[in-house]
Amino acid sequence: MERQGLVIVHTGDGKGKTTAALGLALRAWGSGLRVLILQFIKGGQSYGELAAIDALKGVRDTIGVRQCGLGFTRRDEKRKPEHIAAAKEALREAEKEIDSGAWDLIILDEINYAVKFGLLAVGDVLGLLKKKPRPLHLVLTGRDAQPEIVDAADLVTEMRLVKHPFAEGVKAQKGIEF
Ligand code: ATP
Ligand code: MG
16 A cells, blocks of 8 residues: 655744654654755754764665755844745755655755745645645644644644743753754
8 A cells, every 4th residue: 555645743832843853854764764854944053963864874875954045033034035035945946856756754844934934935835735745754844833734734743842941041052952
């Protein structure tokens, strides 16, 4: 029987959305699935996961990660048109990879955040979900997932903030946050 690919959403205001997606990537890759991670909002730091994925690639080249967006923050309102262009380009890339049949699991990291800040229209993301080939698993991460996206998904997890050391002034730490 053909696999039933899932649309999976990780949202909410607690930590763990991207790291849970990376954990899934690890599990899927280890099970022989081909995994692609597209980052819609890239940050400035060098991420530990990029080094880890490079190492995995050396073992079996069926995992990839690409940084597409520009790292939008609320303070960046002035450069919003550039961010919109980058997010749209990322969406086109996602569309191409989804159609390609080259992957079993694709993670669209921070795509919910890109919608939340008006870089992408929710309708464009819904269009992407509609076109998904049946066997493909698709993961969408980012806080404030739109209700339409939650409705369209098969599996939705909300990370809820209980406590975060940021509130105590502890800065982001290598290996934990990036
Ligand atoms: P992670 O990548 O650690 O799984 P995330 O994907 O759930 O985090 P994002 O909304 O993408 O969270 O935010 C990314 C960064 O913000 C991470 O460094 C994370 O530790 C931090 N962060 C997440 N949730 C909170 C929070 N509630 N308060 C402060 N910082 C947070
Ligand atoms: Mg994240």
